[in-house]
Amino acid sequence: MKVLGDNGLLGVCLPEEYGGRGAGLDAPGIACEEVAYADAACAYRVFANNVAADLFLTTGSPEVIDRWLAPTVEGRAVCAIALTEPGAGSDARGLTSKAVPVEGGWELSGEKTSITQAPDADVAIVVARESDSGRISAFVMDMDSPGIARQRFEDPGFRAVGRGSIMMDRVFVPSTHRMGEGGQGFALIMQEFDLTRTLIAYMILGIAHRALDLTIEHVRRRMSFGKPLSHYLGRDLPDRRAPDPPRGRARARRRHARCAFRRPTAHGRGGNAQVVGAAGRLQGRPGVRGPPWTRRVVGGNAAPSAPA
Numbered sequence: 001m002k003v004l005g006d007n008g009l010l011g012v013c014l015p016e017e018y019g020g021r022g023a024g025l026d027a028p029g030i031a032c033e034e035v036a037y038a039d040a041a042c043a044y045r046v047f048a049n050n051v052a053a054d055l056f057l058t059t060g061s062p063e064v065i066d067r068w069l070a071p072t073v074e075g076r077a078v079c080a081i082a083l084t085e086p087g088a089g090s091d092a093r094g095l096t097s098k099a100v101p102v103e104g105g106w107e108l109s110g111e112k113t114s115i116t117q118a119p120d121a122d123v124a125i126v127v128a129r130e131s132d133s134g135r136i137s138a139f140v141m142d143m144d145s146p147g148i149a150r151q152r153f154e155d156p157g158f159r160a161v162g163r164g165s166i167m168m169d170r171v172f173v174p175s176t177h178r179m180g181e182g183g184q185g186f187a188l189i190m191q192e193f194d195l196t197r198t199l200i201a202y203m204i205l206g207i208a209h210r211a212l213d214l215t216i217e218h219v220r221r222r223m224s225f226g227k228p229l230s231h232y233l234g235r236d237l238p239d240r241r242a243p244d245p246p247r248g249r250a251r252a253r254r255r256h257a258r259c260a261f262r263r264p265t266a267h268g269r270g271g272n273a274q275v276v277g278a279a280g281r282l283q284g285r286p287g288v289r290g291p292p293w294t295r296r297v298v299g300g301n302a303a304p305s306a307p308a
């Protein structure tokens, strides 16, 4: 985490005054893709901290920014986003975790499940329903607070990152640690999820690219009947880690720009911004240049017309 932070990979879009790089929205995607090429678990850390840092800065109070932003960007804090519950997955509005107003803040109770990084998280952004108003809000919860219990899942993938449950029994959260205005939490998180899905697509591309390169390396080295396996494939193989073809790269960038453009409104309009970016990136890769299956796999058929 510290190495990622020292290299500026955990708050890529943040202004430099907050320890970020002031980069555009495609930068965390490229960071996720390149780190995933080397190590998928590390890429998840890049993904999670960039998202959390962005949320802290854009919706957090001065107290939240003061407490959590620097640790997140510098790699001193592991961040989780806790929305899913045993009885509320796709239908996230069905959540039952509650936030009861008490003097100086809130008490959170309920169970979150399938939360990535829950076992090691230092801080979690937790979505819960305010008991008095019924509004759904997001809260920044210090994972060392009394009343929290965690359970680690036996997870077949991302074992180094970990996934698990968070049980909350009247966990106190200061009033300054509710994100945005009351009732904005659901929209905030779902809007951010649109971006997170793009970042996950980038990570998957990095992993797929690595798998492709390892396969190419193998079929070039493995000998059969006196010749490498690649000899029998009947087609040329791309060079290992070949740079994107310039035209493909430009096309990918255009697609991703559409994704970024649509970001603030995508969820509200039921759009699918993330898959547009993903399709663009896929179409820019050597060896996977935009055949119809790439669009089917990542949903690129839903690509909207270009923004004005």
Ligand SMILES: Cc1cc2nc3c(=O)[nH]c(=O)nc-3n(C[C@H](O)[C@H](O)[C@H](O)COP(=O)(O)OP(=O)(O)OC[C@H]3O[C@@H](n4cnc5c(N)ncnc54)[C@H](O)[C@@H]3O)c2cc1C
Pocket (backbone or CB within 6 Å): 080, 081, 082, 083, 084, 088, 089, 090, 091, 113, 114, 115, 116, 117, 163
């Ligand atoms: C590896 C991994 C990491 C995760 N990390 C996190 C995390 O960090 N934080 C977090 O909050 N959550 C996390 N989740 C939870 C994830 O967000 C939920 O799994 C997801 O919201 C789906 O919920 P569910 O599993 O309860 O499935 P369900 O909602 O029960 O859906 C089951 C199936 O039915 C389909 N379905 C549901 N409703 C409809 C509908 N109306 N029309 C058509 N089909 C439908 C779904 O597509 C799915 O195929 C993670 C999950 C996984 C697998």
